[in-house]
Amino acid sequence: MLQLLIVDDEIHAVEGIRSGVNWDKLGISSVLTAYTVKQAKDVFESERIDIMLCDIEMPQASGLELTEWVNEYYPQTLTIFLTCHADFKYAKQALQLGSIDYILKPIPFAELENTIQKAIDKIQKDSELAQFSQYGQFWFQHQPMLIERFWMDLIHQAIPPVAEAVRNAAAERNIPYDEAMTVVPILLGVQRWHKKLTLREEKIMEYALKNAAEELIIGNKQHGQIIALDSGRLLAILPADSQAEFELHLKNKCERYIEACVQYFYCDLSCYIGSLVHGQDMYAMVNQLREVEKRNVAYNNKVFQVANYQVESSHHELPNMELWAVMLKEGEFVKVLQEATTYLEHKVKQDRLDANLLQLFYQDFQQMMYVALQNKGIQAHQLFSDPVSLTFTETATRSVTNLIAWMNHTIGRAVEFLSTIEQSESVVHRVISYIKRHIAEDLSREDIANHVFLNPDYLTRIFKKEMGLAISDYLFQERLKLAQDLLVKTEMPISAIASHVGYANFSHFSRMFKKHTDMNPIEYRQRYQQRDS
Template sequence: MYQLIIVDDEIHAVEGIRLGMDWSKLGIDKVLTAHTVKQAKELFEEKRIDIMLCDIEMPQASGLELAQWVRERFPQTETIFLTCHADFDYAKQAIRLGSLDYILKPVPFNELEKVILKAKERIHKEAEFIQISQFGQFWFQLQPMLNERFWQDILNQTIPSNPQALSLAAADRNIEYLAEMLFLPILINIQRWHKSLTLREEKILEYGLKNSAEEILLKSKKEGLVIALSNRRILTILSLEEKEDLTAELEQEGQRYVEECSHYFYCDISCYIGQPVHGHEMLDMVNKLNELDRNNVAYNNKVFFLSKSQINSSHYEAANIKLWSVMLNKDSFDEVLSESTEYLNGLDRGVLNADLLNRVYQDFQQMMYFVLQTKGIQAHQLYSDSFSQQMSLNATRSLTNLLEWVEHTLIKAKEYVHSVEQSLTVVQKVMQFIQLNISKDISREEIANHVFLNPDYLTRIFKKETGIAVSDYLFQERLRIAKELLIKTDMQISAIASHIGYVNFSHFSRMFKKHTNMNPNEFRNTHQQSKSKIIISGVEEDTRL
């Protein structure tokens, strides 16, 4: 028989649980109560206690502190936490402290009954384990690790995927394995977390997800294994009898697993159920499930069967990128966000796959970079922070992630453009306009219109701040770029003239010679010869050394 203790500072809550349960039906012959952590510790020192129901929020010392104390001194006791708050920190600590479950108040008696039966089952298994010989203890501790490593080696191709190699590897590790055995893989992918987590918090929750998979998906199956893979993935492998069909059962259990994990572990998650295979076919089947997961960019918290999957068509209606570019150049960021969100939400889920989503992402990114360039903004000024980089990496994993990335990209661009425009002086805006339009035949009037000023007034304030007229600044910038292109490239001189806004090549040559005392060709030859002499001189110096 089993003994249980209820620890809660609320006397009515303790009595409600004590009187509300049929303890004899559950095989509990004695129910102890305590209203403080101190009283509970005293009872632990005097009595053998198998199961502890413990409130988390108590004065003086919390239930979490009591659980830590019990775990250190009485590790055979199974702990079940009770609380009024569905708080993440409590759930995280409960997992870390090895609690059996975590129940919200008011306590549902039918749920508590199930958890107590589960606690008894665990206690019974541990008692049987203790009775086994020392060698047997070591073997049963080691065996799950050997099985897990066996399948990981198959998936990592350390063990070749052929029947003979698998049989030899299993025999070497003393693992029960027959080439005729059938296995059913279930791939679980954590699509995203609902809140920001540290790496340690992620690992704790992934451990909880793995335990839940063992409890729900393995259920009555005696032969099965749950393996933690990389990249937020978990693989469940079930051993099947010949012609055994678990489709209906797994669809129900898989959906229950998805819903409970989404609720209790703060994540979106999907299950991909494969088809029965022999051991040497497992790698190929898991690769197919990975591909199914890769192309699931439209749905969250869903169960998929490989046998029911369809190949998606690659046809889709492209976004109106050209129109959005024009709108963004006019600073209509909110309108583009609204239209792009409507477009993405309107995509046919039936044809949407990873390749199509990536195509949409690349087109949108290209548009954004082009628009930013026309405004004189380099993309790294906005998106080089770690959060933006992570958003970009995740964008093509799902439609949800792409929507979040589009919103983040547009809002950040809007805020940056507006802040730049507000901080620039009139003269700085004129200089920026000239830089962005250097290849066009722009006039003084066009420049003045850009800043909404009279051309004569603009000339006065520009000269007052810079010491030169607007037209002189425009020419100096064109001359500077022309010199660099003549020295550093092999572009035709006529192409260079066109690049800096001169339609008339002869006019460009005259203006260039007027300010440099050389025509463009003479300037290029002189400076490229000087550059060659420097290089040759450097080589000779290296040779002497």
């Protein structure tokens, strides 16, 4: 008989599930409960749990964190997530591809019973697995976390890539190892997400990617394994007696997996199929797969076979950016964008775009853009320091798709701002508004220029042409007017007035006030308050 644990911080939700499901019909002998992650861990230490129903959002620690702990220490337990967040609906669709489901609250009990039944079927199927090979079952079913750590140590060279060292490491960990056993590694790399995801949502989606890979790539090869390498990257390891076994079917499996990822996980993803290797050769092969992934800047959602991948030394033919620079000077930003995009797309069609060429193009194009903006008085580092622009910049050289997106953003933002500075009135108006909002602060000409993304000298010329005086003179006039009004119309202490109009030094304020009114602040207040009365 099976035991099930419900983990939810809402007592009513727990009791609702306990009373709403026909446990006897499902063959669940015992239903245990926990209201915190700590309580759940205590249950695991004293009871065998076959299935866990777990809420995601809980105080102190999340259901995702609990599941990671369970997978490490109790990997035989299957988890079904529960949540009340409807905007995770796409994650639910994704997770249904794997053996673990994702159910929205309020819980539809019929759906929950069906999901639990699927989990029970999987448990029974796993327990009835036949002996796949002399070593396959031990490698990929017995102590899965220990096996995963063994592979990770091989990949990171914690175990030296030497046959004797690998054999000794396996013996020390009580892992059956046959030096003749061979495997095919496959690197699965996310290229970009089509939806903006929080870190929590991205973690859910990566968890679903792993489940989908187990379903669609490992398939009925129950002794295969999926390992999470780092953010957005998985490694599938499939045992094989010969490379020929995979040549006909593995590429098709990866293509179906990619189609599912695009449809359900809202991402672009490519698969990189390695060659058949022994354990001691895993480190070198994974590095080779990573290099192929790094070099792939031209293609999205594609399957690469490392055996057929050739690195060709290419002559990098960069476009004539001197011509584009002249076009930018004349304001032809959109035409430059069109020509640059056409150039990159043409290189992709010729199969002549590699990571090196993409990097060179990006550096030259960025330099050309920044010089063009500088000539127009725009400070590029200010215009592109917002979080969205920084994200585009950070990912620009990962692929041609990202680079074209960066060019569209950079040129679009430049064109938008140039259209505003062509009308000096709008810039001057923004400067005046900024001065009035920050008049009590220690404002410099550079502070004001940074606010409108312009070079201070260029801004001074625009401002003086429109207003007839320098920005510093205008700032002082506004402070003096405000100080005069406050002296006459309020009983504020003069030191407080000085601070309110941006003077931290009371003596300096008094000297400047007298220099321009022939009276100190006390005399001014006495004269004009009496006049008003």
